[in-house]
Amino acid sequence: MNDRDKQDDPLFRPARLGALELPHRVLMAPLTRARASQPGDVPNDMNVTYYRQRASAGLIISEATQVSPQGKGYAFTPGIHSDEQIAGWRKITDAVHAAGGRMHLQLWHVGRISHTALQPDGALPVAPSAIQPEGAKTFISADSGMVDIPTPRALEADEMPDIVEQFRQGAENAKAAGFDGVEIHAANGYLLDQFLRSGSNHRTDEFGGSVDNRLRLPLKVVEAVAGVWGEDRVGVRVSPTGSFNAMHDGDPQATFGAFAARLDDLGIAYIEVVEDSFQGNHADGRPEPIVDAIRSAFRGTYIGNGNYTAGEARARIDADRCDLVTFGRPFIANPDLPERFRRNAPLNEWDSATFYGGDEHGYIDYPALTEDVA
Numbered sequence: 001m002n003d004r005d006k007q008d009d010p011l012f013r014p015a016r017l018g019a020l021e022l023p024h025r026v027l028m029a030p031l032t033r034a035r036a037s038q039p040g041d042v043p044n045d046m047n048v049t050y051y052r053q054r055a056s057a058g059l060i061i062s063e064a065t066q067v068s069p070q071g072k073g074y075a076f077t078p079g080i081h082s083d084e085q086i087a088g089w090r091k092i093t094d095a096v097h098a099a100g101g102r103m104h105l106q107l108w109h110v111g112r113i114s115h116t117a118l119q120p121d122g123a124l125p126v127a128p129s130a131i132q133p134e135g136a137k138t139f140i141s142a143d144s145g146m147v148d149i150p151t152p153r154a155l156e157a158d159e160m161p162d163i164v165e166q167f168r169q170g171a172e173n174a175k176a177a178g179f180d181g182v183e184i185h186a187a188n189g190y191l192l193d194q195f196l197r198s199g200s201n202h203r204t205d206e207f208g209g210s211v212d213n214r215l216r217l218p219l220k221v222v223e224a225v226a227g228v229w230g231e232d233r234v235g236v237r238v239s240p241t242g243s244f245n246a247m248h249d250g251d252p253q254a255t256f257g258a259f260a261a262r263l264d265d266l267g268i269a270y271i272e273v274v275e276d277s278f279q280g281n282h283a284d285g286r287p288e289p290i291v292d293a294i295r296s297a298f299r300g301t302y303i304g305n306g307n308y309t310a311g312e313a314r315a316r317i318d319a320d321r322c323d324l325v326t327f328g329r330p331f332i333a334n335p336d337l338p339e340r341f342r343r344n345a346p347l348n349e350w351d352s353a354t355f356y357g358g359d360e361h362g363y364i365d366y367p368a369l370t371e372d373v374a
Contacts, residue, residue: 009314009342010025010313010314010317010318011024011025011026011310011313011314011317011325011338011341011342012024012025012026012338012342013025013317015058015301015323015324016301017059017269017270017301017324018181018231018232018233018234018235018268018269018270018300018301019180019181019230019232019233019269020059020102020180020181020233020269022058022059022102022324023058024058024338025058025313025317025323025324025325026057026058026313026325026327026337026338026341027057027058027059027060027061027303027324027325027326027327028054028057028059028060028061028326028327028328028331028337029061029272029305029326029327029328029331030061030062030063030064030106030183030185030237030326031063031328031331031332032063032064032074032077032356033050033063033355033356033357033363034074034075034076034077034139034356034357035047035050035076035357035358035359035363036076036077036078036079036088037088038075038076040079040082040084040085041066041072041076041077041078041079041082041085042078042079042082042084042085042088043078043085043088043089043091043092044088045091046359046360046363046364047078047088047092048091048092048095049364050363050364051092051095051096051103052092052095052096052098052099053335053336053364053368054101054331054335054337055095055096055099055100055101056099056100056101056336056337056338056339057101057331057337057338058102058324058338059102059103059104059180060096060101060102060103060104061103061104061106061183061235061272061326062089062092062103062104062105062106062179063077063078063106064077064106064108064185064190065077065078065079065080065089065105065106065107065108065170066078066079066080066081066108066109066110067079067080067081067107067108067109067166067167067169067170068081068109068166068169068170069081069119069120070109070119070120070123070126070166071108071109071110071166071191072110072114072118072119073110073111073113073114073115073118073125073138073190074110074118074138074139074356075118075139075140075141075142075144075357076142076357080105080107080170080173080174080177081166081169081170081173085173085177086173086176086177087177089105089174089177089178089179090176090177090178093177093178093179093180094178097178102180103179103180104179104180104181104182104183104233104235105174105177105179105181105182105183106182106183106184106185106237107167107170107171107174107182107183107184107185107225108185108190109163109166109167109185109190109191109192110125110190110191111125111126111127111128111152111190111191111192111194112125112126112127112131112132112133112136112149112152112191112194112200113125113133113136113138113149113189113190113245114138114149114152115138115140115147115149115150116150117140117141118138118140123153124150124151124152124153125149125150125152125153126152126153126154126155126159126191127152127153127154127155127191127194127200128154128155128194128195128200128201128202128203128207128208128217129154129200129201129202129203129208130151130152130153130154131151131152131200131202132149132150132151132152133149133189133200133245133246133247134246135246136148136149136189136245136246137149139356139357142357154203157205157206157207160207160217160220163191163217163221164217164220164221164224165224167184167221167224167225168221168224168225168227168228170182171224171225171228171229172228174229175228175229180233181229181233181234181235181269182225182229182233182234182235183234183235183236183237183272184218184221184222184225184234184235184236184237185237186218186236186237186238187237187238187239187242187272187274188237188239188242188244188245188247188274188277188279189239189242189244189245189246189247190245192217192218192221193238193239193247194247195207195208195214195216195217195218196214196215196218196238196249196255196256196259197214197247197248197249197252197255198214198248198249198250198251198255199246199247199248199249199250200246200247201214211254211255211258212258214255215258215259215262218236218259219262219263219266222234222236222263222266222268223266226266226267226268231266231267231268231269232267232268232269233269234268234269235268235269235270235271235272235301235303236263236268236270236271236272237271237272237273237274237305238256238259238271238272238273238274239273239274239277240252240253240255240256240273240274240287240290240294241275241281241282241283241287241290242274242277242279242280242281242282243279243280243281243282244277244279244280248282252282252287252290253287253289253290253293254293256290256293256294257290257293257294257296257297258297260293260294260297260298261297261298263298263300264297264298264299264300267300268300269300269301270300270301270302270303270324271294271298271300271301271302271303272303272305272326273290273291273294273302273303273304273305273322274305274306275287275291275304275305275306276306276307277306277307278307278329281306286306291321291322295321301323301324302322302323302324303322303323303324303325303326304316304321304322304324304325304326305325305326305328308325308327310341313325313327329350330347330350332350332355332362332366333347333348333349333350333351333366334347334348334366335366335368336368336369339369340369343369345369348366348367
């Protein structure tokens, strides 16, 4: 890329994201790393270093963070439902802000992707329907290895207000922890995604069956969270064709087109769409008809995600296929990813064996560029 090209690099055009002004369009995707302190699922000083190193992202979206003890699905993942967790996250947001960054918290309830060993009082995980996710697994301790997911318990209709309240309180706690906004996790086979998609939602009441009914709980959650933050500081993550955690939908274009239209009515800042995933995708590459359906229905910011290179991100931004891009694994291995993209510098390779759990290795020891890189 020559100097003239650099002056109009699509990745480095400033952008507005709801209430936030972003210096560029290279965003850090939410990335589960399973390194919160135990007991208590509390963010720690190693997590502070990790996020501070990546503060040059246009926006950091935090790792998935459980809104309640019931929402936990994996060992060592952080929460946002206790005073200790709020204080731990406050250290992180203070460090990111001091380094000039911006950060949203991703609000998470795993639903059926959990285990009795992780649930309060050994209860069954909850879900829209009592369907065991075939092949889905989790880890319940440092030495457990991956274990099978049990058949969950279907939520009763009168429990839905409590689910909404868990997200609402999580949003309040995120504000107390100093975040700039929140992203609601409705992707990758977790609770809100389980309600959205027909393969996991077999209910016959007002929360299942038709598309409108399957949207009902996720929309109630979005309304509650926006009531805390204001619509311009709220986003939603979806994965219309993702197969991870045994997920599928009979008509994802109709389902997620309708969801996008309703989110547009609510006026939220953005939708982050997992278009492709190394964890599994029913589409062959990016699901262009679904991208079209979402972009035509939603007037806010569209954030593309999933196996993007810098070159593809530039091309799709220029072609109006997305507005911003979140990068995952490249940000794991390259704490200064935006600068590497800006300079067209080589990227560190990630070590997938250190993605989840462990210590500083593969977490905060990836090198940044040296000053003499051309």
